[in-house]
Amino acid sequence: MAKNDLQGTLDLLVLKTLSQSRELHGYGIVLHIQRASDELLRVEEGSLYPALHRMEQSGWISSEWAMTETNRKAKYYKLTPAGRKQLQDAEKSFEQLVKGVRAMLRYA
């Protein structure tokens, strides 16, 4: 069975976000998720960071310090090829989950 815990979902959201933009800092990822999900998904902002660091340690994303448009120092993350592959796997298993849950709901 696919890995479908909440953590896995957060990973999926981050990876998807990063796959759409070249590179983003943590705050930018939070904003993007909120915007893209029409404010439906609101993550606790702090809990993003352990996930980011874990994914970096797993080699899915890489980071770099750079300056923001407002001239503030921030850590920018971007997707690695391994991350891209991980994203495909995660998307696939999430589709499975959704399909399964929906089937259940319809049947009941």
Place this chain on the structure above:
Amino acid sequence: MSLVRRIANLLIRSRIDREIDEELRSHLEMRVEDNCAAGMSREEARRDALLRFGNPIVIKEEVAEADAALGLDSFGVDVRYAVRQLRRSPGFAWTSIAILALGIGACTAIFSTIKPILLDSLPYPHAKQIMMIWEMRGDGGPMGVSFGTFHGLAERSQSFTAMAVMKPWQPTFVATDRAERFEGQRVSANYFRTLGISPLLGRDFNASDDRFHGANLVILSERLWRRRFAGDKAIVGQQVRLDDDSYTVVGVMPPQFENVLAPSAELWAPLQYDPSLPSDGREWGHHLRMVGRLRPGISREQARSELDVILPALVQANPKGYDSSGGASAGMIVNELQSDLTNSVRPALLAVLGAVFLVLLIVCVNVTNLLLARGAQREAEFAMRTALGATQTRLIRQMVTESLLLASLGAVFGMAVAFTGVRALIALSPPALPRVSAIRVDVTVFLFGLGITTLIGVVVGLVPAWQASRKDLHTALRQNSRRTAGGRHWMRSILVIAEVSLAAVLLVSTGLLLRSMQHLFSVDPGFDTSHLLTMQVQESGHRFDKDAARLQFFTEALEQVRQVPGVLSAGFSTQLPLSGDADTYGVEFEGKNNEVGDPALRYAVTPGYIEAMHIPLRRGRLLSEHDEAGAPAVVLISESLATREFPGQDPIGRRVRVGPDAGHADKPWATIVGVVGNVKQESLAMGDEDAFYISTKQWAWADSAQSLVVRTRGDAAALAPAIRDAIWSVDKDQPIVRLATMDNLLTASEAERHFVLLLFEAFAMLGLVLAATGIYGLLAGSVSERTREIGVRAALGASRGSILALVIRQGMTLTVFGLFAGLLGAVAASSGIAALLFGVSRFDPVTYVGVTALLIFVSGVACFVPARRAASVNPVEALRAE
């Protein structure tokens, strides 16, 4: 990849921390800015940002963990947990650590001692080509080479690139402040070239140095050069005074030169014997040791057969020379130097090595047993932890951590044991042990021992974790109240059997050695060893160059000694039984056509020696003051010589020629006037050796070193200073050496056996204790598990006696199985120590029965304690304990 990064993260933890702080802060600040832009007040904006973010301190911890989480952090937790576990059962912890330390330490110490002696090659270039060369006695045994033989062989042999002979030399060094006696060697010119070592300073001896009446030259060891001459480079060419003579220093040997042929020698002088080989001189005495370096491509066997061909030609050329020292030798013996040096100690060392191997085995078995027992006790704990979500890997990691912790603690103490052990072994080592200076604690062996025990620890430690993760919680938790004892002890039972059997092997070997020692010391040495003080008086310098003056000194010294209160009798002899002396000469019996028989031990003694030693007179009379120079020569012979030469006849009045006179028709006869008891000269274990005694004044020359024996009324050692003063009252410059009581000499003569016995005793003791602990541990565990069962039995009317018997039977069955296997093993192992046995058979029933009784007794005690606990179980309480 990520593993490496995470380890790197761990190492730069503080920098990582700073970066995380900064990242989180920049997030919060960006949110605050956006909030402000949306119209909030600064205060509101900040509150909202923190609310959305969560607790930054907790988040930071989580991030840091994500960066470093590969188990290294939890490794610390594991270690702490392991320490807590071990502290909670200190009995288990200390037992395991002590066993590991003793096992690893003992193994390392023994192997470190044996390695340089038996395994490492000697510290010379192409050491395998260096041979020890002996003449062969009639019985095939080796004897020292005479200068005549060496001279002839060196001249004619083609098999060797260099040959040399040596003998001990102990000159007295007279400096301005004090006199000191040095250990040294007189060597022929090629000695150092044969070994393949050149001097550090100056030059080696050459052929022209080693000639009769040549100049006095000396080469110093580096140690002596530093100690007495302050490492002065200008020493070469200087004069030093040795024994009233002036010697020119020609060289200094390098510091790494290890002289295996005479480890204590610190200086060397050329031999300078007479190459014209006078047949009545020292040139024919068998008192030299000979070494040779094989020519490359020549085998030991080829060399020996070449020497065997040359020898008869030499005998033909010098018949009188050979006769004077007991006739032509039976052939030549060529041994590799290393095996020759280690020959006498090899059986002992191998036996000890075998024993320590058994000890290591017992240690392994015991550690396994302990860990299994502990694992069994912790089954419930592991089941509980599995139920609470611990993964199998996690449990395994924890067990391995515990095992590793034990192993490392064992290793630390083991290293201490190894160092102490090596020091003790060197201190206890028999004098014949070669290469003692090269003994070091061997790290490879230590690591080997450590590796084996750790491996066992890890593998055995895995068993409970593995079992726990396979069992379902319910059964495992219920095990605490098992209703009957199951068969799950079979593994540990086998281990206990193994321990008992290994201990039995060690005990039997020790018993056999102990019995040998008993037999040896009940052997009659042929004289009374108690209350006997011995010392060697060596006269040095030129004061007594004339034999008459020398004899005068010894006579006067003896008179003074006899005046000392407490002295019952005293006498001088040229050699002392059990002191390592072995001085033999040829004997020619009248009517045997000038044929010289096998050499016999020569004792040139003063009257009073035989009386002081309490050597029994069997026939005739002893030597007296009237048997002096000019009087008709008389000798005493030993009983064994009398029986051999005159079976069933009276030897008194028969005539012989001895020593340099033997085989010389022109020399006068000496008359046998008495027969005395046999004396053990070399060791108690040797057979009777033929001997003759002659008055010092009637022997061909006066020996410069003579041994004094003094029979005292009270404690022999206490009289030593008074006797020394008495001798020095005659001449205060004469060195007195080898001071010892005869009882000391007797013990020292069996030093090798004693050494081995001591080690075996220690090992056997250890084995016995470990086996007993094994039995005890198994039974104690099983009794506490069966408390309920025993309670039920008691409630149903089983008597205390029958419960006691039940438990004891369980333990004794294991003992009996172990004993059976062990005694079989001991029979096999005893062939390994056969060479060390004396007077007992390998199958000595007393030993086997004794060991059986001892093991049954000890394991009985080990069984009794848990059995009594079982018998005193109160049925009501046992059942309520459910």
